[in-house]
Amino acid sequence: MYKIQKICCIGAGYVGGPTMSVIAQKNPHIQVTVVDVNQQRINAWNSQNMDELPIYEPGLGEIVSQVRGRNLFFDTDVDRAIEEADMIFISVNTPTKTYGKGKGMAADLKYIELCARQIARVSKSSKIVVEKSTLPVRTAQAIKRILDQTGNGVEFQILSNPEFLAEGTAIKDLLEPDRVLIGGAETERGNEAIEALASLYRAWVPSDRILATNVWSSELSKLTANAFLAQRVSSINAISELCEVSGANVNEVARAIGTDTRIGNRFLKASVGFGGSCFQKDILNLVYIAQSYGLDEVAQYWEQVIIMNDHQKKRFSEKIVTTLFNTVSDKKIAFLGWAFKKDTNDTRESAAIYIANELIEEQASVHVYDPKVTQMQMLADLDYLNVRSCDINSERLIAHQEAYSAIEGAHAIAVLTEWDEFVCLDWKRIYQQMQKPAFVFDGRGILDQKELENIGFEVYTIGIG
Ligand SMILES: NC(=O)C1=CN([C@@H]2O[C@H](COP(=O)(O)OP(=O)(O)OC[C@H]3O[C@@H](n4cnc5c(N)ncnc54)[C@H](O)[C@@H]3O)[C@@H](O)[C@H]2O)C=CC1
Numbered sequence: 001m002y003k004i005q006k007i008c009c010i011g012a013g014y015v016g017g018p019t020m021s022v023i024a025q026k027n028p029h030i031q032v033t034v035v036d037v038n039q040q041r042i043n044a045w046n047s048q049n050m051d052e053l054p055i056y057e058p059g060l061g062e063i064v065s066q067v068r069g070r071n072l073f074f075d076t077d078v079d080r081a082i083e084e085a086d087m088i089f090i091s092v093n094t095p096t097k098t099y100g101k102g103k104g105m106a107a108d109l110k111y112i113e114l115c116a117r118q119i120a121r122v123s124k125s126s127k128i129v130v131e132k133s134t135l136p137v138r139t140a141q142a143i144k145r146i147l148d149q150t151g152n153g154v155e156f157q158i159l160s161n162p163e164f165l166a167e168g169t170a171i172k173d174l175l176e177p178d179r180v181l182i183g184g185a186e187t188e189r190g191n192e193a194i195e196a197l198a199s200l201y202r203a204w205v206p207s208d209r210i211l212a213t214n215v216w217s218s219e220l221s222k223l224t225a226n227a228f229l230a231q232r233v234s235s236i237n238a239i240s241e242l243c244e245v246s247g248a249n250v251n252e253v254a255r256a257i258g259t260d261t262r263i264g265n266r267f268l269k270a271s272v273g274f275g276g277s278c279f280q281k282d283i284l285n286l287v288y289i290a291q292s293y294g295l296d297e298v299a300q301y302w303e304q305v306i307i308m309n310d311h312q313k314k315r316f317s318e319k320i321v322t323t324l325f326n327t328v329s330d331k332k333i334a335f336l337g338w339a340f341k342k343d344t345n346d347t348r349e350s351a352a353i354y355i356a357n358e359l360i361e362e363q364a365s366v367h368v369y370d371p372k373v374t375q376m377q378m379l380a381d382l383d384y385l386n387v388r389s390c391d392i393n394s395e396r397l398i399a400h401q402e403a404y405s406a407i408e409g410a411h412a413i414a415v416l417t418e419w420d421e422f423v424c425l426d427w428k429r430i431y432q433q434m435q436k437p438a439f440v441f442d443g444r445g446i447l448d449q450k451e452l453e454n455i456g457f458e459v460y461t462i463g464i465g
Pocket residue numbers: 010011012013014015016035036037038041078091092093094111114115132133134135163164165166167277278
């Protein structure tokens with residue numbers, strides 16, 4: 001049987017940091033060390049000021065301040081943490097490949113392989129290696145081969161334990177998970193390893209929510225879960241366009257279908273398109289895997305979810321241009337929100353980036369207020385698209401510290417993130433500050449369209465015909 005006293009997590013990102021904080025909080029007898037090659041990130045995790053943690057998540061600061069220095073440590077000494085640990089979580093990034101075979105589709109597993117080689121080189125005692133990152137089905141096989149063939153003859157058990165937390169609600173999702181999934185080898189030692197990991201979770205998760213499967217089912221379930229979730233968003237977004245031309249209201253349709261318990265009422269909010277670091281990357285990965293097995297119809301089926309999402313973003317920016325008399329050249333367009341959803345500072349793949357880019361192509365001036373995103377981050381996101389020079393981007397995109405200055409003198413407002421504070425703005429004051437006609441494009445369906453129209457705004461809400 002395994003006795004777990006020390007665990008280590010490679011990768012102090014959006015998943016590694018919060019996940020290990022909760023595991024440490026709930027297992028005070030276990031020492032948890034989170035390591036990363038990024039010194040700046042580790043420094044931020046060790047910051048005394050909880051506002052300086054590298055990621056913003058409601059409730060995270062409280063847990064970190066409670067357990068850091070007690071049984072939770074953040075460090076850059078990866079070798080030492082691996083050597084001392086009985087169980088090692090790999091929680092590094094697995095972005096879409098940007099080069100070579102599978103470019104733009106497959107998951108780039110170079111960081112995973114580096115971790116496997118490092119674990120093999122450093123380990124002098126048997127370890128349980130846990131895949132926390134989202135990985136293509138059968139990656140565990142590759143990790144196992146590297147560990148066994150380049151290691152020091154010690155035993156490795158590989159588990160798959162995908163993470164299902166969503167950003168903005170990470171702590172809540174970790175404290176009350178719908179399920180914890182653990183895939184392991186169907187052998188006696190495999191079962192013992194599953195049990196060792198399950199026992200960490202049982203410190204707070206009811207046993208019937210801890211599911212054990214074989215490794216391949218676990219790996220594939222993660223990609224499938226994200227594909228199904230994203231598919232729901234694309235499905236309701238497809239219907240939103242139909243609502244707009246037919247006079248239906250997408251919120252009413254969502255409510256009507258969501259009351260059918262077989263469909264369920266969550267994840268039916270029409271939007272400007274899903275963002276985030278994972279939905280697109282994981283579906284592309286699924287499509288690539290299906291293609292590599294020659295399953296073309298399966299690949300095409302899932303690819304449509306991405307095609308629909310791109311269309312939703314594109315039609316939103318086009319709607320702004322056509323409504324503003326077919327030109328936004330030198331017009332001020334105010335963006336409320338830049339993060340890919342509320343309650344996070346994460347901007348990866350945020351719809352706002354693509355919409356800003358399209359509007360800047362049309363020579364608009366985009367003025368953004370987001371309570372958690374810095375101008376530096378916004379510009380980095382835009383520059384990353386590599387469409388025009390950084391100088392032009394910084395001339396055309398201006399961040400503001402508060403909403404009213406972003407909006408002052410604007411021709412139009414686009415709501416790109418559903419931050420609660422946007423609903424409570426003084427919309428009468430805003431109306432007075434704007435050019436007329438004063439347009440509002442609500443890409444999140446959070447504002448009261450009738451109330452705004454009564455003030456005098458011309459309002460477009462996604463999915464309302
Ligand atoms: N962000 C999210 O909400 C979720 C992400 N996931 C998955 O979890 C994985 C990690 O995602 P995030 O935490 O968002 O990524 P992230 O990019 O925020 O963090 C990854 C960290 O790993 C570090 N790293 C990379 N290679 C390393 C190495 N060889 N040694 C030490 N550190 C190394 C990087 O410096 C970085 O700080 C991905 O596979 C992702 O698909 C799963 C569920 C939710």
